[in-house]
Amino acid sequence: MSDQFINLTEDNLAQEHLCCIIRSKKPHPGVEDKRAWLRERLREGHVFRKLDAKGVVFIEYAPLETAWVPVEGDNYLYIYCLWVNGDFKGKGYGRQLMEYCLADARAKGKSGVCMLGAEKQKAWLSDQAFAEKHGFETVDTTPDGYRLLALSFDGTTPRFAKNAKQLEIEQQELTVYYSDQCPYIHQSVELVRKTCQELEASYTLIPVDTLEKAKDLPCVFNNWAVFYHGKFVTVNLLDAAALKRLLKK
Template sequence: MTDFVNLTADNLETEHLCCIIRTKTKHPGVEAKRKWLAERLKEGHVFRKLDVKGTVFIEYAPLEKAWVPVEGENYLYLYCLWVLGEYRGKGYAKELLEYAIHDAKAKGKSGICMLGAKKQKAWLSDQDFAKKYGFVPVDTTESGYELLALSFDGTYPHFGAQAKAEKMESQDLTIYYDMQCPFVCQTVEKLREYCDENQIQADFVEVDTLEKAKHLPCVFQNWAVFYKGKFETVNLLDVKALQKLLK
């Protein structure tokens, strides 16, 4: 039997958090994630991982408590399903997703939903894999993002009205972020430094409450970028990608 571990208040400080980051010393992004998770686990958030120091995990939460501008009743929201490197092709993604589906049914949920896009995005879980299990698009935005859902009872969630607006008054570079992803902390630091050095007006907005997340003016997983009043992407940006966007 495959050894999987669910994060709990008791093991959160010692378990590897399954992203690509590898370091023997404490990493600011990983520690920020631990702090964020400590509160989320109390709300029914599930982080299940293979018992290895690798990238093999699934992460989901009750939709009502999920930090995304998606509305619906009695659903689970699937944030992440990742299997990378030497662990691919061994059926781990199948085991993890089937665990989540079984968990949803055992808890009497109406279904599971996740963020997708008409064209697969680099920072989104593999939607083609999810569609093999019956996930289908149930809502969409003008920019091509989709809400995928696996319904058990014929009901469906939807994006919040404000999330579909995808516009804001400010013309400045605006980045919304939270600390769910271990890569966010240093990404914000590097982009903020670049903007300061190049006198680029930028607003970095930390989404630090559920209410803020539920009322964002765009789709959001843990990161969202606006420029010149228009929503651009949920993909994390490095300096090169930011330079391309600003041009």
Template sequence: MDMDFVNLTTENLASEHLCCIIRSKKSHPGIDAKKQWLSERLKEGHVFRKLNAKATVFIEYAPLETAWVPIIGENYYYLYCLWVTGSYKGEGYGEMLMEYCLADAKEKGKSGVCMLGAKKQKSWLSDQSFAKRFGFEVVDTTENEYELLALSFDGTTPKFAESAKKRNIENKELTIYYDMQCPFVFQTIEMVKQYCEIQEVPVSIIQVDTLQKAKELPCVLNNWAVFYKGNFETVNLLDVNYLKRILKK
């Protein structure tokens, strides 16, 4: 089945579509930003593997040491995303993508693979019940119910950075940390800016643009995190209604 999939490389990145957002050849600012981000990450061993079709069927993972998340560990892969949607669900593609990642990790002598989860499944996080079928287990937690899942090959385990467990910041206004790993982030940032400008809501929007910043974040982050009144709110992307609910607190 390998011929049904393609891995993004620095050579084909410009011409291949990103199946997070299926688009025609027309430029999309979120996709352009993600491709720019990927152009640097691919050199670090980042893997983006997708079905060779116009479909949301892909896996994305990277060496934990260079993954833009506040998770600490040695010789692990961090699994950012694994998605299969629409008519492609139930055809075994998710299993093939996960098996590819695990086989890649073993071939490269990795200690295991880890991913972000939660006690209650949250949107924009890969399906943790699916991962647990492959042997992933909870190896660390935060007080606000986020979990670090890992499949260890050698008994070692990664952990959340201590900063990720803080759950609060000094700034009391609406504060959003983000990076450009997700192409949906760009349009969400624009929505938040527009809404806050019209409603005269103070907002701090902080781009996480270096690996060091990502590793030292005051919260779990899978490319997006929201604080309000100094308290951590969510890693979920916002729509207007969700934003309104947060601002009513």
């Protein structure tokens, strides 16, 4: 195993492992959707840095102005994901990736770095306690317990967009907003279709396929958001059991 890190580029994107734990001998639709999404984002300053190994050791961040999240602020970077999994834990990789991001932000003259958190750690959000050890603090909150964490270099702070605190929509049926930012989204969308059809439950799937749509979302968002009975539920990807429990409410 190499301790060397590499950044994805348009030249190496096609052949590099994308650090998810999806295992498939054939091209996986979710992984290929992510590659297509990422190819466009790299041109906007998006950074995907990973350990040069087939494992889950990576950080993914972007200029806040072009990050597909309903967060506002001037001259910040936004961290989508920072993950170290399995046997790679405990080797200092997470620290190295975070330090790289912070150094990159300072070198580019950014005002700071921010990320999504919650009062109670969510399964599909990066470890906020780890971020807090690096100086991140809560700078904004939503009424349902999500937090915007930031490390400011100049005293300025980002904020959730006003619409991100709306947390309500007109649709009463299960409604899911999603983007192709995560390789797991494809199979999660298919699971929603299959489960709702089995239960004969109404549902709406809304692809977030432009920056404008992402910035205007009625809730917090990293790549997935669920509403039911018109109320925001979670940013967590749902397995079949969790989805069935939700639909019975």
